Amino acid sequence: MAADSPAYFTIIMLLSRLLAFMGLSKNAGLLALEPSHDPTDIAAASQDFGLIVKSAPQGVLFPFSPQELASFIQSNYKSSAPLTVAARGLAHSVRGQALAKDGVVIDMFSLGSNPNGTGISVSGDGTYVDVGAEQLWIDVLNVTLRSGLAPVSWTDYLYLTVGGTLSNAGISGQTFRFGPQISNVYELDVVTGVGDFVTCSPNQNSDLFYAVLGGLGQFGIITRARIPLAPAPKGVKWIRLLYSDFAAFSKDQELLISKNDRTDQTALNYVEGSLLLSQASLDPFFSPEDQPRIVDLITKSGIVYSLEIVKHYDDQSKPTVDKDLEQLLKGLGYLPDFLFEKDVTYFEFLNRVRAEEMFLRSKGLWEVPHPWLNLFVPKSGIAAFNDGVFKGIVLKRNITTGPLLVYPMNRNKWDDRMSASVPDEEIFYTVGFLHASGFDNWQTYDEQNKLVFLFCEEAGIEVKLYLLPYATKEEWSVHFGSKWDTFQQRKQQFDPKFLSSPGQNIFNNN
Ligand SMILES: Cc1cc2nc3c(=O)[nH]c(=O)nc-3n(C[C@H](O)[C@H](O)[C@H](O)COP(=O)(O)OP(=O)(O)OC[C@H]3O[C@@H](n4cnc5c(N)ncnc54)[C@H](O)[C@@H]3O)c2cc1C
Structure with a gap:
């Protein structure tokens, strides 16, 4: 069986998932998950809601756990010819921001298929909900309402992933009073651009926390968010x-x-x-x-x-x-x-x-x-x-x-x-x-x-x-204004090879 044949890939993926399910770390170097090169997967990851930009990745990764994702990002980062990597939530972007030309697209939904994953879990005291970044806001609403609770800041449309909106801002008619969704986060888990798995908050690894909120996917991939809750109105x-x-x-x-x-x-x-x-x-x-x-x-x-x-x-x-x-x-x-x-x-x-x-x-x-x-x-x-x-x-x-x-x-x-x-x-x-x-x-x-x-x-x-990439780095520097220096420093710190979310056109021109 050829090493790049679909059957070989499927067996490796199943084995790798079985080991992940049994709690064996991929970082131990047992098996590294490989991206799929299946033409159907490639085609699906080549466009977005905008249907204007089209660009094909080399492969699509279906990680089953943040550890599996971290292991892939780490080995890709260390390889002699690293590929660009874009998280893909629901690809509701309109100008190719979730695409990765000749790189690897990460199918965030596969994280949600793990029964031991974060899912959507309301805390015992009802003050927050832990949510896998691949989850949709509509599902967050449905689950929290069962406890008579809900987040306070929304988007107009709820079939968007938590990781996708937190990478932009997440705005709607509640923003004037409660701030955007990025102002309503207690804690995040992030796989950085070098493959480190980091928990961050305003008090812990705060540089990374503030970097990824509205960070356009430039510093790594959010895998979990802790969102504050309030009593839901009737x-x-x-x-x-x-x-x-x-x-x-x-x-x-x-x-x-x-x-x-x-x-x-x-x-x-x-x-x-x-x-x-x-x-x-x-x-x-x-x-x-x-x-x-x-x-x-x-x-x-x-x-x-x-x-x-x-x-x-x-x-x-x-x-x-x-x-x-x-x-x-x-x-x-x-x-x-x-x-x-x-x-x-x-x-x-x-x-x-x-x-x-x-x-x-x-x-x-x-x-x-x-x-x-x-x-x-x-x-x-x-x-x-x-x-x-x-x-x-x-x-x-x-x-x-x-x-x-x-x-x-x-x-x-x-x-x-x-x-x-x-x-x-x-x-x-x-x-x-x-x-x-x-x-x-x-x-x-x-x-x-x-x-x-x-x-x-x-x-x-x-x-x-907002929600659109500029065409050049110079325009981005004007956009970020006084934040541009910090943005660049954080990029050096968390994604020094400029691999993350190339479709935003900030450090890569696709
Ligand atoms: C019909 C419709 C209505 C909308 N309404 C609103 C609205 O009211 N308010 C508003 O603010 N926005 C709105 N949006 C825009 C929406 O917030 C963004 O398009 C957002 O990116 C959608 O999430 P997604 O999961 O589809 O992201 P994607 O398009 O999949 O990703 C967007 C970017 O974020 C990166 N990314 C995705 N997931 C992660 C992650 N977990 N970690 C790090 N980076 C990640 C991607 O690489 C990409 O660069 C709307 C979009 C649509 C199509």
Whole structure:
């Protein structure tokens, strides 16, 4: 049997897993797990959700335990011709960040198939949950809810891996109050770029801890995260307020996020915003009876701004939640008669994007190219951004498909020691153009993305990309700004051969 034949590989892998299961360390040098070269595995690891970048790895590794992963990374690092290595969560990246051209892609899900693995485990006292980095946030939610608990910071969509979002930031309407997901981690296990297995936290190996949070996979692979928990609410009041005037919309958003103490029971739990540009941008939140007058409003105004807020309640606060909300909404400048309200369970609210995904899947509109643009825009530039981009580019070109999000966050909820880089102002907005395109026209959206970027450059608005790689190291150094030196030092410390997550284009140009 040839050493590179699929049957040989399968036998080695099974043997190796059997030994791992029996607790025999791979570091003892018994057997080193080899990547699969199966064309089906290679093809699956060659693209991502964006469906724009395609690049094939040499192999795909299916580790069964962090030790097995560490052993592979260590021997690859020590070899005379080491390969680049990219962890692949669900590959929900849109520009090839989870790919590794001619390198090795690590299939994170295989870690979850180990019955002795971390899985999702709520602590005895209910203060935290230990989660394998390959786990999906939807599963974390389902498991913690069984104990009446939940994490406090989320993404809009929950079918993302814990390791994947912690490598970016993990933001949503809770960020203004609780910070991004990376601000809500007690401890991590990481296999560094040299293959060391390290537990880290703010008090232990803190350099590595802060490096990997928002670290874009540059310093190693997260295998476990310890996430704080809080009592889960029973239900949520979910409200949309419509505006035709951007100044009133952003003023109200900023007012609402100014009440942001974590422990303040009277504060909102979620603040987001989006643009309604046509009938197609109306989601099922708006009932069929309400839709015609909203469409009229869009026709009249060109752009309608939708402010979305949520207030949690439990048995105790249920009788007073409406009054509390009334108080919060007093004096806001939304259009009278354009307030829409729902009362749903916490799970229904957090999992709201799933229904949309299923709908798009049923129409064949999910597995299409996604030429997304996600930006952080400083508050000082957001009015000019509205004039120059929303009105000047988006409305005129009229090609936008998919949600267009815009909502503010408080910088003081982001820990500056973490790798994630955000604008220097105390309030900044996230703007997300979540385009879905055809296979033959994604370039048109990319042209628009470039125009947006160019406009910001010319208007002196210092935006930062989120969830997207820059093309050159120089652009990355500008992005990281004062953090760049530390970022490079940490790279030298934890991944000195520049092997980790090459698809981010920071130290490798794929
Ligand atoms: C429909 C949709 C909705 C989204 N909504 C939001 C949102 O509301 N808020 C938000 O913040 N983001 C959102 N995202 C973006 C999402 O957070 C990122 O794409 C994230 O990377 C997804 O996780 P993943 O497991 O698919 O990561 P991958 O795409 O698999 O990986 C992303 C990067 O992280 C690295 N990586 C993956 N796992 C690990 C690990 N365990 N350790 C170290 N590095 C790792 C990879 O090598 C790669 O560089 C959304 C994406 C989609 C497709």
